[in-house]
Amino acid sequence: MKPLYIVLAISLPATASEQAKIQLLDRNVTVEVTSHSDAYYDETLIWKTLENQGWKAAKNAINEQPTSKKLTEEINYRAKLEALYSAVNSKSSSAANALIAENPNWNSCQRIQWVWLDLQNEMATGYGHKSRQKYSDILQNCPEFTLTTTQKVLVWSRKSAGPQILSQYRQSPGYDATEYSKLAYQIQLEQLSRNGSHSANKDVVVKQAKVKRDSKGAELLGWQYLKEKNYQSSLSWFDSAIKWSGKPSKKLIEGKLLSLKGLHRQKEVEQLQARWVKQYPSLNKFKSNANSERLNRICESQPAACLKLLNEQQPLTSEQHALAGWQWYKLQRPLTATRSFEKALKDLPADVEQYQETQYGYSLALNRAGFQQHAESLAKLLADPSYKVMYAKQQASKNILNAFEQEKYQYVVDNTYLYEQKYGQEVGLSEIRGWAYYNQNQNTKAVNTFQQLVNAYPHDPKFKDALKTAQCAQRKTYKQCH
16 A cells, blocks of 8 residues: 655754654554744654654653644644544444544544544444445545555455445545455455355356465365365365465365365375374374274264273374264263363364264253253354254254153143154154153043054054053053053
């Protein structure tokens, strides 16, 4: 951004010819002080104090001596500017509005920092009509600050306002096509990161990343394709990101390893892992383990044995901590499960699929441990809709079971029907509804419910016994049932 020079006449002897540059709060806004002679003493030292130590030090240095109007005004401006900055950053809108209203003469390009703070204060409540108008006024009246102002407005506004802000920038006198392209590309990256694989955003980023050879854009595309399980495309983009980055990060190497793993190219996984593991020790989790298949097989059905094997492999990776969490959950040890899930979530990247699965397990464990409010708040953050549905089903089932234990049988009947309408039939809940009818002496309904289960599962003796008990209650022939 081109510096703005403001000529300020100050009081110096006639022989003085020095010029002092006074730096304001913004690095790119400079005040040029021109010296000339008048009745006041040499204020050069005061201006230097103002520049280097601030308005308070300059005011103290005056020591009740007469000063020029320019110096007095500048000290006053600096003091009010600092107050406005504090009010805006502390979101004290009323204090900021009062300062702005008291000093309308500072609403000019020469006082651009004041104008920026005015705009930032207005945008605290969103990018509405007044914010747009103030932004437009700066674009039209201060073309030398067009780009800097646009960059600031993009930071202060919600991401969704980006396209509208850029549209205003494009129509302004200070529009720069090259800078516009850079800003537009950054917005497309943000939208793709926020909204996932929206085809329009992805197409724009694909084109721009190739043209710009942009490592950041290539990495983002790599993670998007990996999320879609398009491993060949994700591998290609991670390769490009590594090539363009100069020095690849741990996350870039992890992305490539996950892509190769998805393509079942295990030999290449091991080679890449061995190459980078010294620099990034956490890549050890990708090391081939001869016992991994056996571990996975045992963990499917034998949680206690699984935990024993995991204990022999200390220290555990994030994935192994998550696996341990699921085993503790199966063993009805929810508090221990939450600790394992927390260890897993600590190091798992938030943009990989397993993070969501682990977050889901964590919410289930918290819920079972009695931390229902915390569990529900976490479940709302799950990005995958299927996990949200599974959590809702689990919570609904738990509520029904709790109601049955508390002998709230009508709640059980009503809510099992609601559950089936929303999620489909669950055998266990149908059985509980049958017993709820039985305990309410609605024996005909109990018989019908158990008969449906016997018809669906004719070889399960549990349902046959339940049907017999309900039939005996219906006929009042209890002696024949024992």
